[in-house]
Amino acid sequence: MLTAVTGATGFLGLHLVRELLARRRRLLLLARPHPLPAPVRVERFLRTCGADAEELRVARTHLQTREIALEDGFLGLGREGFQRLADRIDVLWHCAGDISFGSSLQQARRTNVDGTRHVLRLLTAGERAPLLCHVSTVAVAGARPDGVVEEKELDASFGFNTPYEQSKFEAEGLVHRWVSEYGGRALVFRPSCLATHRPAHPDRPHHPLQVLARQVGAMLRRHPELTGTPGPMALPVPAGAGTNVLPVEHAAYAMVEAAARHTGDRPRIHHVVNRRNLPMTEVIAALGDHFGVPVDTSWRSSRAPQDMRRTLPAYAYWLSFSRTYEGAGLARLGLACPARPVVDRDYVAAALH
Numbered sequence: 001m002l003t004a005v006t007g008a009t010g011f012l013g014l015h016l017v018r019e020l021l022a023r024r025r026r027l028l029l030l031a032r033p034h035p036l037p038a039p040v041r042v043e044r045f046l047r048t049c050g051a052d053a054e055e056l057r058v059a060r061t062h063l064q065t066r067e068i069a070l071e072d073g074f075l076g077l078g079r080e081g082f083q084r085l086a087d088r089i090d091v092l093w094h095c096a097g098d099i100s101f102g103s104s105l106q107q108a109r110r111t112n113v114d115g116t117r118h119v120l121r122l123l124t125a126g127e128r129a130p131l132l133c134h135v136s137t138v139a140v141a142g143a144r145p146d147g148v149v150e151e152k153e154l155d156a157s158f159g160f161n162t163p164y165e166q167s168k169f170e171a172e173g174l175v176h177r178w179v180s181e182y183g184g185r186a187l188v189f190r191p192s193c194l195a196t197h198r199p200a201h202p203d204r205p206h207h208p209l210q211v212l213a214r215q216v217g218a219m220l221r222r223h224p225e226l227t228g229t230p231g232p233m234a235l236p237v238p239a240g241a242g243t244n245v246l247p248v249e250h251a252a253y254a255m256v257e258a259a260a261r262h263t264g265d266r267p268r269i270h271h272v273v274n275r276r277n278l279p280m281t282e283v284i285a286a287l288g289d290h291f292g293v294p295v296d297t298s299w300r301s302s303r304a305p306q307d308m309r310r311t312l313p314a315y316a317y318w319l320s321f322s323r324t325y326e327g328a329g330l331a332r333l334g335l336a337c338p339a340r341p342v343v344d345r346d347y348v349a350a351a352l353h
């Protein structure tokens with residue numbers, strides 16, 4: 001049985017690969033060209049996790065790689081190579097994605113929408129009726145600010161704050177159409193914001209909280225007036241605002257376990273989320289601690305109240321979200337996020353180091 005993985009060298013993909021290898025899956029990494037071959041990057045990552053000799057041996061004996069060009073209709077393999085690949089695959093984890101908030105809609109669509117279309121084409125061309133494990137995101141809920149987002153929902157009526165959200169929404173739509181029109185077999189996973197409290201390492205890609213911190217750091221350097229006056233910086237946050245952050249180790253475990261237990265042809269959509277929303281005040285407090293900048297998040301704060309909203313517009317909307325996510329699918333399988341580690345201010349502080 002052959003499991004193909006796109007995006008295996010990314011933050012989530014590396015954790016998925018580790019979980020799949022733990023179950024002794026034979027993996028074919030579909031990776032774009034890179035100076036370091038994908039298996040080398042996987043091995044380096046496993047070492048950062050403290051993998052023992054046996055885990056490294058399994059990785060060396062269970063991994064193959066095929067270079068692909070996701071944006072090409074035949075994945076850069078030509079018609080025959082494409083067909084040969086299609087006929088070998090039993091399961092495909094589609095985890096590759098352009099997650100940058102800075103990409104234009106056109107750029108984000110090239111990887112996220114066209115890439116998904118080409119992967120679906122590959123699965124349709126194959127003779128083995130493969131199972132697709134599609135990595136979507138809770139961000140497909142777009143600009144919806146509040147309420148409980150249900151797993152069955154895929155609703156564009158709130159619009160989108162970023163090209164990332166819109167392109168991931170469109171990509172997930174393609175998967176649902178593939179299921180209904182071609183009888184494709186699919187599991188859709190929608191993780192929330194993934195992080196880890198393990199120390200940063202050059203052989204592990206950054207997670208979104210680290211990316212946010214890098215951007216906040218750049219903003220503080222560009223706008224010294226924000227911190228140059230006495231007293232805390234004002235960043236008012238509405239009561240109840242929160243986000244959902246989940247340890248990546250649990251997310252990868254739950255996704256791989258849910259796929260292993262999946263039977264039958266019925267498609268499933270799983271929110272992969274923390275059962276507790278993280279109050280936005282705790283995220284901001286942890287960022288403030290990280291940069292040594294005291295922050296006042298109360299609505300009473302009067303100095304420069306909209307600063308971050310103006311200077312980091314890609315994140316501004318996120319400060320006032322209070323929406324939560326149904327997590328019934330994984331809960332039914334006994335795979336809901338455990339209560340520990342608690343994702344709170346201390347967790348975020350550790351994740352930023």
Ligand SMILES: NC(=O)c1ccc[n+]([C@@H]2O[C@H](COP(=O)([O-])OP(=O)(O)OC[C@H]3O[C@@H](n4cnc5c(N)ncnc54)[C@H](OP(=O)(O)O)[C@@H]3O)[C@@H](O)[C@H]2O)c1
Pocket residue numbers: 006007008009010011012013031032033034069070071094095096097098099111135136137138168190191192193194195205206207208
């Ligand atoms: N991180 C999160 O919090 C989070 C939350 C929800 C959903 N997700 C979803 O999870 C998936 C992975 O996210 P991530 O955080 O692991 O991102 P990441 O660290 O940026 O990794 C992205 C992966 O996709 C590959 N990739 C990107 N563009 C590609 C292209 N044009 N052709 C082939 N491969 C390409 C990258 O390859 P290289 O190594 O060569 O760059 C890398 O392996 C995405 O679909 C994202 O939407 C992530």
